Amino acid sequence: MAADSYDDVAKSKDSIPALEVAPQDLYHAKSFWTKYIFCQDAKVIGIQYALTAAAIGMVGLVSSWLMRMQIAFPGLIPMDAAAYYQLVTMHGMIMVVYLLTALFLGGFGNFLIPLMVGARDMVFPYVNMVSYWVFFLAVLILAASYFVPGGPTGAGWTLYPPQAITSGTPGGDGLGIVLMLVSLAVFVIGFTMGGLNYVITVLQARTRGMTLMRLPLTVWGIFTATVLALFAFPALFVAGIMMTLDNMLGTSFFMPAIVEFGERLSYDGGSPILFQHLFWFFGHPEVYIVALPAFGIVSDLISVHARKNIFGYRMMVWAIVIIGGLSFIVWAHHMYVAGMNPWFGFFFATTTLIIAVPTAIKVYNWVLTLWRGNIKLTLPMLFSIAFIITFVNGGLTGLFLGNVAVDVPLSDTYFVVAHFHMVMGIAPVLVILGSIYHWFPLITGRFLNERLGRIHFWVTFIGSYSIYFPMHYLGFMGVTRRYFEVFEGDAFTYSITGINQFITVAALITGAAQFLFFYNIIVSSKLGKKAGKNPWKACSLEWQTPDVPPTHGNFGKDLPVVYRWAYDYSVPGSDNDYITQDTPPSAVANAKAEQT
Amino acid sequence: MEESNSNVKVIIPPKKSFAKEWASDQKAFKGVPWGKAMMWIFLVSDTFVFSIFLISYMTVRFSTKAEWPNPSEVFGLHVGHYNVPLLLIAIMTFILITSSGTMALAVKYGYEKNRKMCGILMLATAVFGASFVGMQAFEWTKLISEGVRPWENPFGAPQFGAIFFMITGFHGTHVTIGVIFLFIMTRKVFRGDFDTGKRGFFTSQKSHYEAIEIMGLYWHFVDLVWVFIFAFFYLW
Numbered sequence: 001m002a003a004d005s006y007d008d009v010a011k012s013k014d015s016i017p018a019l020e021v022a023p024q025d026l027y028h029a030k031s032f033w034t035k036y037i038f039c040q041d042a043k044v045i046g047i048q049y050a051l052t053a054a055a056i057g058m059v060g061l062v063s064s065w066l067m068r069m070q071i072a073f074p075g076l077i078p079m080d081a082a083a084y085y086q087l088v089t090m091h092g093m094i095m096v097v098y099l100l101t102a103l104f105l106g107g108f109g110n111f112l113i114p115l116m117v118g119a120r121d122m123v124f125p126y127v128n129m130v131s132y133w134v135f136f137l138a139v140l141i142l143a144a145s146y147f148v149p150g151g152p153t154g155a156g157w158t159l160y161p162p163q164a165i166t167s168g169t170p171g172g173d174g175l176g177i178v179l180m181l182v183s184l185a186v187f188v189i190g191f192t193m194g195g196l197n198y199v200i201t202v203l204q205a206r207t208r209g210m211t212l213m214r215l216p217l218t219v220w221g222i223f224t225a226t227v228l229a230l231f232a233f234p235a236l237f238v239a240g241i242m243m244t245l246d247n248m249l250g251t252s253f254f255m256p257a258i259v260e261f262g263e264r265l266s267y268d269g270g271s272p273i274l275f276q277h278l279f280w281f282f283g284h285p286e287v288y289i290v291a292l293p294a295f296g297i298v299s300d301l302i303s304v305h306a307r308k309n310i311f312g313y314r315m316m317v318w319a320i321v322i323i324g325g326l327s328f329i330v331w332a333h334h335m336y337v338a339g340m341n342p343w344f345g346f347f348f349a350t351t352t353l354i355i356a357v358p359t360a361i362k363v364y365n366w367v368l369t370l371w372r373g374n375i376k377l378t379l380p381m382l383f384s385i386a387f388i389i390t391f392v393n394g395g396l397t398g399l400f401l402g403n404v405a406v407d408v409p410l411s412d413t414y415f416v417v418a419h420f421h422m423v424m425g426i427a428p429v430l431v432i433l434g435s436i437y438h439w440f441p442l443i444t445g446r447f448l449n450e451r452l453g454r455i456h457f458w459v460t461f462i463g464s465y466s467i468y469f470p471m472h473y474l475g476f477m478g479v480t481r482r483y484f485e486v487f488e489g490d491a492f493t494y495s496i497t498g499i500n501q502f503i504t505v506a507a508l509i510t511g512a513a514q515f516l517f518f519y520n521i522i523v524s525s526k527l528g529k530k531a532g533k534n535p536w537k538a539c540s541l542e543w544q545t546p547d548v549p550p551t552h553g554n555f556g557k558d559l560p561v562v563y564r565w566a567y568d569y570s571v572p573g574s575d576n577d578y579i580t581q582d583t584p585p586s587a588v589a590n591a592k593a594e595q596t
Numbered sequence: 597m598e599e600s601n602s603n604v605k606v607i608i609p610p611k612k613s614f615a616k617e618w619a620s621d622q623k624a625f626k627g628v629p630w631g632k633a634m635m636w637i638f639l640v641s642d643t644f645v646f647s648i649f650l651i652s653y654m655t656v657r658f659s660t661k662a663e664w665p666n667p668s669e670v671f672g673l674h675v676g677h678y679n680v681p682l683l684l685i686a687i688m689t690f691i692l693i694t695s696s697g698t699m700a701l702a703v704k705y706g707y708e709k710n711r712k713m714c715g716i717l718m719l720a721t722a723v724f725g726a727s728f729v730g731m732q733a734f735e736w737t738k739l740i741s742e743g744v745r746p747w748e749n750p751f752g753a754p755q756f757g758a759i760f761f762m763i764t765g766f767h768g769t770h771v772t773i774g775v776i777f778l779f780i781m782t783r784k785v786f787r788g789d790f791d792t793g794k795r796g797f798f799t800s801q802k803s804h805y806e807a808i809e810i811m812g813l814y815w816h817f818v819d820l821v822w823v824f825i826f827a828f829f830y831l832w
Contacts, residue, residue, distance in 0.1 A: 020622040022606045027800045123630040126799040192641060200634045203624040211621045230637065234644035242652065242762070250747035251758035253656055266747065269660030269755060274652060281648075562621070 014584040016561050017208050024120045024205075026553055038133070040125035041552045045132045046110030047443065052132075053102040054518075056139050060094035061511050063087045072497075072504035074485050081484040082170035085154030088482055090146075092157030093180070096286065097187060098139060100428055104293040105191070105229065106135060108435065109198045109222045111443070115542035116219045118207025118560050120553045122197040131197070134190030141183035150174030156482060158283070161254040161275050162267075165247040168260070178247060181240040188237040191229060198226045207541075209562035213317065214581070216540045216566040217310065220317050221296020224324040225289045231328070232285035239278035246270070276338055280331035287424050288327040292320055294431040295362055298384050300566070301431075301438055302366055304538045305381035306373030307577055309567035312365045319358035326355050336404050337411045345404040352402035356395070363392055374570065374577075378536075379453045383434025386461045387427050394423025397472065412482070415475025418468045426464045433460065433517065440524070441531030442542060445549050448528060452520045456513050463510030470499045537578050540566040544580050635810045639817045646821050649763050650828055656755045665751030667830050670739070685830050688731050689822065692771075695724035696819045699812045706790070706808040714808065715785040721815065722778035725771055732768050736761070759829070767825055770818045774811075781811055 029035035039045060067087045069077045079087075110128065114121050122128045145152040154170030155163060155177060167173035171180075202215070202223045215223075242253040246267070254275040255267035303310045310316060332340060332348040366388050375381065397419040400406045410416060433456075440448050479486060479496055486496060534543040546556040560582035568579040574591035608627035609620075618624050625633055657664055668681035675683065702717035739760070743750045749757040784790060784803060793802040 017621050018607050018609070020606060020609065020626070025801060124634065124799070126801070192638070196634045196638055196641075199637055200630055204622075204628065204630050204633050206622050209621050211619060212624065213619065214621075230641040231644050234641060235648050238645060238648040238652065241766075245746065245758065245762060249758075251762075252660075252747070252754055253652065253758060256659075269656075269662060269753060271655055271659035274655045274659070278648065278652070 014563065014586050019208060021205055021207075024123075026121055027125060028552070038129055040121070040129045042110045042114050042122045042125065042128060043443075043550065043552075043554075045128055046107050046112075048132050049102055049106030049110060049135065050108075052136055052139055053099050053107060056094055056142070057099035057103075059143075060091050060099060061514060063091035063094070065508060065511055067091065068504040068507045070484070071486060072501040082154055083151075084484045085156070085482070086152050086170050086176075089154050089156055089159075089180075090152050094142070095425065096157065096290070097184070098142065100290045100424075100432075101191070101229070101286070102135060103432060104290060104428070105198065105222060105226055106132065106194055108218075108293060108297065109226065110194070111439070112218055112542060113198055113201050113222060114205075115545070115550060115554055116216050116540055116566075117202060117205065118210050118541050118555070118562060119201055119205040120555065120559070123200045123205050124197055127193050128197045131190050131194035134186060134193065138183045138187035138190055141179055141186060145171070145176050145179035145183070148175040148179065150176050153177040153180045158279060159243070159275075160279075161243060161246065161270075161272050162256065162258055165243065165255070166258070166260055166265075178244060181244045181247075185237055185240045185244075188233040188240075191233060195226045195230045198222065199230065207559045207562055210541075210581075213314065214562060214565045217296040217299040217313070217316055217320070218293070218540075219296070220320050221293040221299075224320050225292040228285040228292070228324050228327060229289045232282045232289070234282075235278045236282035239275055239282070243275065273335075273338060276335050277331070280334045281328075283334060284331040285324075285327045287420075288323055290424050290428050292324060294387070294428040295320060297435045298387050298431050299362075299366065299369075300538075300540065301380045301384045301434055302369050303567050303569065304438070304536050305378050305384070306370050306375045307569045308369055308373035309565075309569055310365065311368040311371075312361070313565065313567065315361055316365055319361045322358045323355060326351060326358075330355065333402055333407070336407045342404075349402055349404050353399065356399060359395060363388065363395075378437075379448070379450070379457060380434040380438040380536075382454075382457050382461075383430045383437065386457070387430040387434070390422055390430060390464070391427040394419060394421075394427055398423060410475060412480055413475035414471040414479050414481055417481050418471035418475060421468050421471075426468065430460070430464075433457075436521070438536065439542075440521070440528075441535050441548075443549055444525045444528070445531055446524055446526075446528030447531050447535070448524045449520050452516060456517045456520065459513035459516075460510055463506050463513065466506035467503050467510060470503055474499060534580075537576070539564075539568055539578050539580050541581050544582055629804075629806050631806060631810050632813070635813045639813065642817065646767075646824070649766065650824065653759045653763060653829065656759065657753075660753045660755050662753035664753050665749070665756050667832075670744075670751055670756075671735070671830060682830060684731060684735055685826065688728055688735075689826055691724050691731075692728050692819050692822050695721045695728070696816050698724065699815045703809045703812045706785070706805040709791065709805070711785060711788060711791060715782055718778055718782040718785055718808070722775055722782055725775040725778060725815075729768055729772055729775060732764060732771075736764075763825055763829060767818070767821060770821070774815050774818055777811060778815070781808060 027034075027040050029039065029041075034040070036044070039048070064087075066077060066079070067084065070079055070084050070087075110122070113119075150171050150173070152171050153159070153164065153176040155172065159177070159180070163169050163172070165172050165177055169177075171177050202219060206215075242251075245251045246253055246255050250266055252267045252270035254272050255265070255270040256272060257268045258265050299310050299316060330348055330352045332344060333352045336345055366384075370385075397415065401410060401416065401419055437448055437453060440446070474496060477496060486500065531548070533548050536543070541560055541562070542550070544560060545554055561584075562581045563584050564579065564581055566581050568574075568591075570577045571579055571588075571591045574588050579588050579591060611626070612620075617626050620626075671685055672679045672681045673683040674680075698717045698720045702714050702721060705714040705717060739757075744757045744760070746758045746761050748754045784794075785808070787794075789803040790805045790807065793804065795802055
């Protein structure tokens, strides 16, 4: 599009595309309530999401401490099997849905998408605000389940029927399971409102010059994950509704004829496997809903802190999209032991292993980005490298578990626990931590404390390996997961007690390090070293705002115009070692950057 | 905050190929307003919800051992001496599809800024929708009085009642929400909000006739879902 047909750009030497997006009509808050509580600014909503997710995440963290205490030192903290199962369940559900999903999509998505695509806000700020408060309601409902008679559900985070809603399971005959299901349904409703916003903001509200192939990979990761979530959460939503009806109205969607304590229940003719299919149709994309934003963010962190363009940008984008697509046709690899036609097992094993291809492309590209880069071992870089290592580890055990013949003996052992904690627990959390160190100067205008940060990093990294690496051995020895007590003697060798105690001590220390991190955040937000504008010398738009931290409307008077991708680092011939996305070609005439 | 580029004319570029439009900047769907794109994506997500409802229905229908009731008998009505199968459902389907027609016309008159015709047709759509919900309430009442419950029914497999109440209930909720919004929008049309660009009470955004088309998308979707429910639940 020629620039000369538009007055405001006619004077420019650089060709600027014509404006297709009308200037956004923002709501300007007037009172305390609309400014900080029911705020319509995506950045504030992102922080609200992140804080709420972190708060409920602490409950998940403490749950894991208590579980580990029970496994390693039974009796030290008095608890019965029911309480243990409740801890397992709530830990899993909180960490996967209410912490990781909410933090990546609600937190990072809200804060970063409008800034990175060059928009003033999400396309529908009001809907976005409601989205957060519905999420908050979901968290409250979840928390309420701790205070009802019988306590929260102890069905395991997969909530498999029939056991989830029978009286032998903790919370199964009370309100525990109902509150869990209702909370999930409310979460899905809230997320849908936010998710539609993220998708449309990326597709329809980019600034001039910002093509899809110029988006930072962070946006690609969050965008694709949001699309996955919009199509995967309906399965959870429907399954939740049907199980609630089974429990409260006595329908038999998932419940077969069943005898409990010698008494035949009124259920008849339902299909428990149907729930497993629905759950994992949600559950497997959920893994990538957590992983894809991490993939995207870590690509940006590596590129910025190695002062080098990301290797194979297009490949990275397509890998994200292909992983997202494939994630919808692999779900039954979670169900090999549920009893399925061998041909289905074959199909799902094949699709599962195919995912290794785009994933490996991504790992190679991260490593190749580091290769001969000007690597600065800042905290975000340390966390990024730790992520690559951890992700490769967790990914390799995924190849074991993706094969039917290997999965069947390893199913429901600590090997599985080690695998999924490595690949979708530790790896994304490392990215979250690294990205908080990276973007904290943008959010508050101050750095996080470096010394505390380094202690935090090494304790977290070595600690999480101490926790999960030995678990692989436990799994090979046949130690079953979710057992309330692991007995020495006939079934297991002496060494597992020692390993379990080691893991527990490591878990306590690693968990404590996270509280050090929270302390760092609180103190540094007031007393940290001032960061100034663009402290990492990054190219992407979120650092180019006139005010730091960015104010409502993000970009002041004029929206930026984008001329290049987000990775022009160390361009030969350029004065700086980075060229920001909104630098026109005429300003860097000597730079030998390929126009992307 | 001052918005300096509010004077800039916003253009809709000429139609190009799909790949070129997606490879371009600013908008992937050229000339499509935000709200309309958002409604489309929402409808795809909602399609997943209803597809999963229907797939679950089919799975449970196969998993239950008990005989599946014959819907044309269960949903029959006595007219005089005759037992007419699916009479009420046929009327309901007819009304809902008619309402799609009035909705489409309302969108047309909306873009022509014909406030009166647009309002009348919106009102007609809302009334059709409300009568659909009313007949559904009648159907529910009739079946409940015959002893159909979510956990049991006198005709056969207990899942029949469960599926019936769940799916028609969920669809009915969609229709009800649609009817409520249709009435709200009708009021806005007659009041002239879309002509004056009055700001919304909650969202503080300017009203625009696009809203009618977005409403229409939702309404047509709800109708389309009904066609599938009709085919898979009532006719099968």
